[in-house]
Amino acid sequence: xxxxxxxxxxxxxxxxxxxxxxxxxxxxxxxxxxxxxxxxxxxxxxxxxxxxxxxxxxxxxxxxxxxxxxxxxxxxxxxxxxxxxxxxxxxxxxxxxxxxxxxxxxxxxxxxxxxxxxxxxxxxxxxxxxxxxxxxxxxxxxxxxxxxxxxxxxxxxxxxxxxxxxxxxxxxxxxxxxxxxxxxxxxxxxxxxxxxxxxxxxxxxxxxxxxxxxxxxxxxxxxxxxxxxxxxxxxxxxxxxxxxxxxxxxxxxxxxxxxxxxxxxxxxxxxxxxxxxxxxxxxxxxxxxxxxxxxxxxxxxxxxxxxxxxxxxxxxxxxxxxxxxxxxxxxxxxxxxxxxxxxxxxxxxxxxxxxxxxxxxxxxxxxxxxxxxxxx
Numbered sequence: 001x002x003x004x005x006x007x008x009x010x011x012x013x014x015x016x017x018x019x020x021x022x023x024x025x026x027x028x029x030x031x032x033x034x035x036x037x038x039x040x041x042x043x044x045x046x047x048x049x050x051x052x053x054x055x056x057x058x059x060x061x062x063x064x065x066x067x068x069x070x071x072x073x074x075x076x077x078x079x080x081x082x083x084x085x086x087x088x089x090x091x092x093x094x095x096x097x098x099x100x101x102x103x104x105x106x107x108x109x110x111x112x113x114x115x116x117x118x119x120x121x122x123x124x125x126x127x128x129x130x131x132x133x134x135x136x137x138x139x140x141x142x143x144x145x146x147x148x149x150x151x152x153x154x155x156x157x158x159x160x161x162x163x164x165x166x167x168x169x170x171x172x173x174x175x176x177x178x179x180x181x182x183x184x185x186x187x188x189x190x191x192x193x194x195x196x197x198x199x200x201x202x203x204x205x206x207x208x209x210x211x212x213x214x215x216x217x218x219x220x221x222x223x224x225x226x227x228x229x230x231x232x233x234x235x236x237x238x239x240x241x242x243x244x245x246x247x248x249x250x251x252x253x254x255x256x257x258x259x260x261x262x263x264x265x266x267x268x269x270x271x272x273x274x275x276x277x278x279x280x281x282x283x284x285x286x287x288x289x290x291x292x293x294x295x296x297x298x299x300x301x302x303x304x305x306x307x308x309x310x311x312x313x314x315x316x317x318x319x320x321x322x323x324x325x326x327x328x329x330x331x332x333x334x335x336x337x338x339x340x341x342x343x344x345x346x347x348x349x350x351x352x353x354x355x356x357x358x359x360x361x362x363x364x365x366x367x368x369x370x371x372x373x374x375x376x
Contacts, residue, residue: 033131034135034138036135038139038142040139041105041109041143051105051147052147058097059089063080078164078168082159086156087332090155090265095268096298098272102271102276103272103273103294103297105273105276107290109276109280110278110367111280111281111286132371133281133367134368136277145269152261152265160253167250170197180239180240188233188235191232194238195231195234198238248330248331261329261332264328267327272293275363276289277363278364281367281368296321297321300319301321301322304319316345318355318358320355322347326352
């Protein structure tokens with residue numbers, strides 16, 4: 001086309017389709033949508049402060065107080081690290097509350113646009129609703145995953161650097177890394193202490209508070225006094241019973257256990273966020289979704305873990321908390337079960353992985369479907 005013919009071409013009328021600007025504009029890159037979702041979540045200061053306080057603040061304050069008390073009164077307060085501190089903060093605080101704050105973040109991300117009246121504006125841009133929903137997943141995980149990692153790193157650092165020098169097992173100071181034979185020999189040399197303090201079946205019965213004379217044999221209300229040989233044999237028998245549990249205790253957590261625990265905690269937080277995201281999108285508001293997620297973690301999952309209903313075991317295995325509990329590292333006490341007992345149903349690791357994937361994919365599909373079909 002020549003310059004003259006180009007100049008002679010009439011301009012499009014303002015009201016015509018050619019004269020209207022393209023409301024869709026150029027395609028928005030995926031990274032830009034993820035960044036936008038990330039900034040929207042980060043601006044919710046109350047939510048961010050709460051998540052940081054739970055995942056980082058609680059372990060930091062607790063361990064800081066433990067370190068301070070041990071420095072001021074080492075004979076009264078034990079070291080800040082060790083087995084009990086590690087398992088309490090890992091399998092207790094970070095596992096349970098990490099899931100809850102991740103779920104709260106997910107529920108907020110799933111209902112944020114509706115709560116702030118921005119959903120209509122997102123729809124008229126012509127962007128894919130599914131892409132908008134999926135962009136929330138990496139955006140939310142970019143917040144919760146580092147915070148859980150920071151909190152867990154603090155726990156690991158203190159439990160390693162401030163670990164005790166002797167192992168406290170059921171109130172007794174026991175040497176670490178003993179073989180079964182060595183533990184039985186040590187128990188026989190500390191027979192009365194082992195019989196009195198370790199809760200295990202024994203032919204010897206301790207007297208009241210173990211402060212009186214030598215323990216007696218199980219023969220009526222007041223059996224004969226046990227001989228030293230009988231005490232040593234009973235203590236060795238107790239050592240035989242508790243050896244598997246003794247092996248799971250440590251002064252400072254092994255590197256392999258810390259890696260496994262960290263990945264397990266991140267998995268739990270990821271499940272909480274993605275399920276909360278789908279539930280928040282499905283319901284269209286945050287409060288009820290958060291309450292339901294708390295009920296799932298605090299009420300439903302412990303009940304399902306501790307109960308065995310013969311005709312409903314497959315349904316129990318379908319609860320995501322049972323599946324993540326099955327993947328818990330072996331040296332940690334079972335989270336949410338309590339009482340030191342393992343109530344878990346018999347299932348394979350493959351089954352647990354399938355259940356977790358089903359929850360992640362299922363709730364992502366439901367959340368994306370609800371966002372795609374919701375009226376603007």
